[in-house]
Structures are given as C-alpha cells and as structure tokens.
Amino acid sequence: MKKMLDLIVTENNQLNQNYFLLKLTTPNNEKLPEMLPGQFVEVRVDNSTSTFLRRPISVNFVDTEKNELWLLIQVIGDGTRQLSLCKIGEIVNLLLPLGNSFSMPQNKNSELLLIGGGVGTAPMLYWGKILKDAGFKPNFLLGARSAKDLLQLEDFSKYGEVYTTTEDGTAGEKGFVTNHSILQNKDFTHIYTCGPKPMMMAVAKYANQKNIECEVSLENTMACGFGVCLCCVEGTKNGNLCVCTEGPVFNINDLKWIN
C-alpha cells in the first residue's frame, strides 16, 4: 500500500561536492512501510520557488534496525539543491513505496553483476543487501568520473565484491564500466544496471550479445510517480508503459533498445 508520509531527517551527510546522503525516519517510531529494492519515492520539495512537482528518488538503502530510509541525492537543479540543504529534524514529505522492483534470480548459483553509474549506483546498494540476505554473492561494478565520485564503497563491500572504473583513472580501472576487465574475466548470468542512458544501453547490448539476463532501471521524467499522468512512458514491445508503475525496472527483452 502506497502512503504519503512525513519523515524526519536524522542525518544529512555531504559525500562530495554534489552528492548528499539523506537519512530519514518516522516521527513516531512507527515502522517504515516495506520497500523493495529498485523502488523509489516521490519527495515533496518545499522552499523552492522553481520546483512545482515532486522529485523521484530511488530507495538507496533501508536500515531496518534503525528504521531509516536512505536517499542518495545528486544536486542537479533547485529541487535537489533544496533537498541537499535539509537539516536534522526537518520534515520531508514522501510518497512511497513506488514502482516495481528488481527480480530475484531463481537459481542460487546465479552469478550476479550490479552495475551502477553516477547516481545510478543508488538503488544497487539496497538491492545488493537484499541479494546477500537471500544467499547470493552479488558483484558490484561502479563507474564514476573520478575517485571522489565513487560513493558508499564501504557500504557496498559489506554485500559483495566491488569493482570500479573512473573516467580519469584516479581509482579502479580507467574508462567506462563496459570496458572493465571483470566483464571479460567472469561469466555472469544476471546483470542489473542503473545509470545514464548511454551506459545502460551499452550494458544492455553487451548482455544481449552474451545472452545474460539483464534488468535496467529507467529514470524517465515523471509528473506523478504513481501511474495517473501517463507522462513517464517508455515505448516497449507491449506498447507505451509507465515507468513509474510497470517500471522503473525493465527486462531488456521487453524494451525496444536492442534491434
């Protein structure tokens, strides 16, 4: 069941120049609604004269012990800038949980690669945790411009092997995620990816060629986030589907990206 909730900011950590990690909890110790990996929330931004609509943000992590929801925010325009300025104790209004989720592999021996680029790493942390809890050994391949843009590496390493690329070579392998040697050296059965569209398309193409199951998480612009405006559609083999309800996670076989 979707809810509109006022959550309280418990932490706001600046991770680098443009990235902030916001931690939120319920005001009355009520349990947070269950959230699935790959789902997102719609955040209301007050105090921004140029922000009218809510902003979709992925579930970065759910700390069930502390009853905390984590949001990884990349500052893009005034909406995300205002979110990055949230102070501890402030109230943030959210709609949640929204969208579908990544699908759990059937076979426990599956070799899983979770590829995140830029702010697209956000959903991978929680997905990795859920996979590990379910008995899988996920691998993470995280790409960024530069060493300082590789975020939450310690958190990721709790749930699996972490591989990285940077465009300037300041950390991990130099280049894009699709050039990383792990793709040559290891055989994966499943790839999950989120990031800039060109990156996801390259990953999808690679997975398709190698016959690897592949799910991508899309970030189409949204007006509502819960399936009523029909603005966020992606053209799929089944027609125009709403990314906010039938996605954000799609199997690449359902998209029109490849041939």
Place this chain on the structure above:
Amino acid sequence: MKKMLDLIVTENNQLNQNYFLLKLTTPNNEKLPEMLPGQFVEVRVDNSTSTFLRRPISVNFVDTEKNELWLLIQVIGDGTRQLSLCKIGEIVNLLLPLGNSFSMPQNKNSELLLIGGGVGTAPMLYWGKILKDAGFKPNFLLGARSAKDLLQLEDFSKYGEVYTTTEDGTAGEKGFVTNHSILQNKDFTHIYTCGPKPMMMAVAKYANQKNIECEVSLENTMACGFGVCLCCVEGTKNGNLCVCTEGPVFNINDLKWIN
C-alpha cells in the same frame, strides 16, 4: 540613491505570537544608506512558493551605532511567515530606501502626537527618535488588541511619553486610540499616524475637526515599490498619486478622505 543590498540577519526576536523584530546589518561593515523616518524597504522573500513579489516593510528603527536596520514583521501570509523564520547569519535582499518621509515641524514648541495601531506602530519608533534628536518631545499613542500586542514599549519610552489603548482593556485605556483621554486632555499641533485604514480615517477626521496638522502613512498594495508599476495609487486632490514614491506619507489635506 536607491540601492539593492544583501543584508545579514543579526537578530530575530519573536515579540509575541505574530510579531517578530528582525535586525539586519551590512555584510562588510559598510555603512547602511541613510534612511528617513517614514521610509520603507522592499524585501525579497526566497523560499516561499506562493510569494512572487517583494514585500514592503517600514523602517522601524535605524541603530546608527550598531549599523543596524530594524524591521518589525507581523505574520500575515506566507511572505511574512518566511521572513519571520530568518535565522541569524542569513542573507536578506532589500531595495532601500523607498518613499518619502514624515515632515519635520517648523516650530520647536509644536505638540506632537504619533499614533500607531497594530503593525502601524513600526514607523513611529524611528520617527520618534528623529524628533527627539531634533529637540522635540513627541508623545506616542499606541493601540492594540491586547496587552501582549503592545510592542517595543521600552524603546518608545526612550523618546517620549507613551500612552496606550487595548481593545480588551488588559493594558492602558480600554477602547480604540481615538477614544483615548489624552486627545481630550492635551492640545496637539501635529498628529502622525499609521495603522489600519479605519483607524487612520478616524484620526484624520478628528485632526481635521480640531484643525490639527496631520500626516498619515498609507499601506496600499504594491508591486514594485519604486514608482514604475503605478499599482499603488491613492486618489488625491492632485489625481492618482503613487504611494510608493509620493507617499507613503500624505498630509490629510491632500487626500480625498475628508469631505
């Protein structure tokens, strides 16, 4: 010369439920521009989605020693609410100084009464100070709903005798300013007033009957505050005049309020 300035909040004191006293200074210790009693500033309100235009606010006081401008804010809608939430160190953008000013009496023996109602007391404090500095002995007659709404009384008493009325009788004489006994007991040569329009009209009528020089400070709604939009006009004996440039202070003889 009018300026657009970023000032820094040095204090924000809540005076009662709806009133806040904001003190501002220049960021670089530069001297504040000269402001005349009766003038106002146009404050830019950021962070309020429903506030598009600047908000006109009277000069409540200028503390030349501390280089501070005081603004007395009554919370009415979202614009003034956001101003009331300003924190120390925050930047507020203002246009100033705007409008004309009260006129200095010629004769040093003039008996002066400064009547303020509600937030209309704001300009009277600075005007009282300037009058005292010029060698006058101003009297203040301040009206409010209730004792807790009589504000800055200590400050006022530095510059002259203070008389008060409250509608509920919790302080001073019970009733409206126009019923205060001082108007019977003392002969005034000049009255200056600012407050709700019905109050100012009653005062103007009284002054006119008694042949007392009277200036009123108007609060017509404004879009610009510096004479370019022509939205703030008051019908005067000389046609429609802009309250923001030819006012806010008018001699009642120039208005069409009486006969």
Place this chain on the structure above:
Amino acid sequence: MDKLKVNIGNLELKNPVMTASGTFGYGVEYSDFIDLSKLGGIFVKGTTLHARQGNAYPRMAETPAGMLNAVGLQNKGVDYFVSHIYPELKDIDTNIIVNVSGSTIEDYAECAARLTDLDKIPAIELNISCPNVKEGGMAFGTSVCSAAEVVKAVRSVYNKTLIVKLSPNVTDITEIAKAVEAEGADAVSLINTLLGMSIDINKRKPVLSTITGGLSGPCVKPVAIRMVWQTYNAIKIPIIGMGGISSWQDAIEFILAGSSAIQIGTYNFIDPTISEKVLIGIQQYMEKYKVTHISDLVGQI
C-alpha cells in the same frame, strides 16, 4: 451534509469536489491515499472510440507553478473500458464520469453511445479541448460551428447528463459556451489546458516530443477564474470550474466566480490527498461565514 449537495443536470453530487480527467487515472490509483467515496465525482481518463498509444516520450515539462503535458489521450478504447475497466469501478460510491474524446464527430457520437448503457456512469464529459492530438480535439473547441456540431451529434445519441469541456485557447469563451448550451449540453466544464511550449536551451530542442503541449497547474488559475466568471455571466446551465486548484481557498474562488462544482487536476500529483483537504476547507469556510447552502456562494461576488 445536504448543504453541500449539487445538481448538474440529472447528476447528483454529494458535494462539489471532483477530480479532473487525465490526472486521476480511473480513481482506484488513489484509493491508497484517500477515501474515494468522499468525492463528489471522479472524471476518469480521456477515452476514445479506438485505442490510442498517445504521443512519444517526453510528454512532460515542468514550468513556473505548473506543467506542460503532451500525453495525447493514451487509452485502450471505449470497448476495453466497458468490458475491463468499468467492472472495477462500478462499486465505487461516487459518480464516475467518462471524459470522451475523438478525431471526428462520428467517433465522439459512437464513443458516447457505447457508454449510455452503463448504469453507474451517470454522465460524460465531452472533451472538445484537448490540445495534444493532431486531428480533432482542440480544433472542435475553438470554433463555434464545430463545437455546436459535435455537441449536437452526441446529444442525439446520449440522453444522460452531458457536460462539455471547453478550451481556454479562444478569443471569446462565452461564444463557445453559448453555442454548446444551445445544442442541449447540461453543463460546461472549464478550463482545459492552455497551449504552451518549453525549450531545452542546451539541446536547443522543444522539451516535448509534440513541440507544444497543455499547460496546467496554479499558473493558469487567474485565466481560469476569469473565464468561469465570463461564462457565468453568459449562460444559464451550470459550470464546473477548474484550472490550478491547489487549496480550498482556490476552490472557493472558483465557486464565487460562478462554478457550481469544481475539479482538481494537476495538484493531485503533488498532494494525492488534496481533494479531501479541499472538501474539509470548504465546509469550514461555510461554517465560519454561516453559509446555509453551497449554492448560495455560486457567482456571488
């Protein structure tokens, strides 16, 4: 609660607060957030005779205090509605009103006809004002002749309450309103979206795939209020007002301008519970000012 009851033709509303087509899905999408039975009515998605895929992505652009959309009436067609969607809706305890669109007069009439027999659909809203489709749509709503023609055709096949939704993209909305009234519409609803456009200055391309799209949200409210007021002074049938409502104060403003009932559109995206809040606010306003019946406020300025 009788003081909130409103009649629009033969349609009985328990209160004047309704939700606008294209912004409220089929209603059920909101059932997690609000009690749908509290609403006066729900205007469901724009429905056409045949299924439509709608326009290409991107379909939306945020604008100052509003948004542009270019959805283009994506829907599965009226037959699918009748067979698959209607059964899911018919037990919701409020009025479900179908927003009907078309590219030709025949389409409109045929689509309307197929909705006549649905017991729990007491009314349709004829959308002659959609700016997001190539043929038909808004074209019908911007000329007196074609507006009259389409209403006439539909009226002859549809005998329940017929509401006609007007376009604001006209020189004089009262002319269209009068023409539509003359052809037997039971009510008009206004405004649909204003035609607008937004450009991505870095890509140097329009943001929307369709170049232009429909503007909605608080930014359009002053135009909508003006058109409701003008129309109120020109026709006798009731007006359902909308355009930028984001609070109960806005709803009262529309009622005072001459709306017998109102619809909330875009703001449902920002606050999916806004309709309930608007209803409560209207009730409190009426109590504060001792208004005995909501109709005592309609057009009373």
Place this chain on the structure above:
Amino acid sequence: MDKLKVNIGNLELKNPVMTASGTFGYGVEYSDFIDLSKLGGIFVKGTTLHARQGNAYPRMAETPAGMLNAVGLQNKGVDYFVSHIYPELKDIDTNIIVNVSGSTIEDYAECAARLTDLDKIPAIELNISCPNVKEGGMAFGTSVCSAAEVVKAVRSVYNKTLIVKLSPNVTDITEIAKAVEAEGADAVSLINTLLGMSIDINKRKPVLSTITGGLSGPCVKPVAIRMVWQTYNAIKIPIIGMGGISSWQDAIEFILAGSSAIQIGTYNFIDPTISEKVLIGIQQYMEKYKVTHISDLVGQI
C-alpha cells in the same frame, strides 16, 4: 560586441535585451540600479493622445508565479511627454521607444504622428492589446480587421520603425500577426498580458477594481514561448519576444523560439538589475557554445 547587434526595421539595437512598457517607467527610475546605456532599448510607459487617470485602486493582485495589473494606461498624454518627459530622456544612450495606445483609430494615429519628429525616439510600439481599458485597447488586437485598420492608419502617418504589440487573448495569434505584417509593420512584439481575474474570498469581491486584469510574470512564459514559435513560423518580420522572462535562460528560450530581441517586464520589480544579468548570461551562453552572432540562435530549434 558586434555579435549582439540586432536590427529591427531601421532600428539598431546594441543588444537584444530591452525592457517592457509599463514595467520600466521612463527608464530613469532604474538609473540608481543599473547603467541604462547597457540596454538594447527601453519601452517607456503606455502613452495616449490625451492624459488618462487610469483605473481606480486596487490595481494589482499577486498570483502564482505572477501578478495581475489593472493600471489602465495612466499617463499625462503625448503632448506632456513631448514637452516635459522627452527632454529628460533624450540623452540616455540607448533606444527609447514609446508604447502608443488609444481608444479610437484616430487617437492612435494622432498620438503616433506627434512622436514622429522626436529625434531620439527611433520607433514606436503600438499597443493594440491592453486588456485594462474599456474601449479600444485589446479590442483592436483580438480581431484581424481592426488590427489591420489601426496599423494601416498609423503606418500612413509614421515612417520610422513601427512595432505592433500583439494580444495573447486570441484563438490564433498568427492571423493577427499576418494582418499586421501585411499593413507594413516593421516588427511585432508579444505577448502582452493574458486576461485574468482574482477574487478575495473573505470580502467576496474581485481583488481588482476593474474585476479582470492583465496577467504577467513567469506563469505566462510557456504560453508566450508557444505564441512566439507559432508567429515565427507564420511571418517574416522580426519578433520581439516577452512574457515571464526572469533569467538569461528564459531569454535564450525566447530567442530559440524565434525572437530577434526580447523585453523583460514584471521581473524588473523583483530584481531591478535583472536586465544586466540577462545580458551577461546571454553573452556567456554564446561563448560556451561558440555562437558567432546572436541571430544564429533565432528560431533555431
């Protein structure tokens, strides 16, 4: 700085950034805030043949991301302008353009004629779109015939650059633009204000003394951009675009939509230095994208 030069008829602008009539006084009111000589031009207050007191107070209402005004062309008449105001302005080192209004065609023509001989007034802007006056004003701008007639009359007595300011309150702005072009206008400017209305729900009265008024500010930008784009595709004479510009990004959007130059209106009230900021932003954008001349951006989407 030649890359910013723009020609509108015989009018030469040092850059495309100008300020809109009714929002910039006679320019001098801004000289405390900015260097007026940096501007491409200043459109001064609406001027009529005879003095006008304008409408009664209240004349303004704030709206979401905008405002309504009902000033009603308060001004001291063209003769007063010529004898008293012009001498104060004539040494400002930028183009001063007078916005001319009237209630009859003869008024327009006579008013324009009296401005012809002013050396330092290289152009006039014919306001056939003012929504705030009872007769004339917008009525001229909402019908093809009367728009054509008034332009024809003025053209015959005014031989400098003639800019005609169009009303957005029409079904099809391109028709009016074409009519005006055919009568010899050198350029069109758009948009004037959208007709809007606002109600005080506690007093149950319209906020404006005139009931309806003109809507301006960021809220109208999407409508303005759309109309500029439509007009750009319909006529050959240059377009001066405006409506809601509050940043250099907005200015670029208008230029890409087809404006050869732009005017900033309401936002001058919020930031009296905005015009300078817009100019700097345009220059930086051109540098970033290596645009060799501003005209290379006009309509390039």
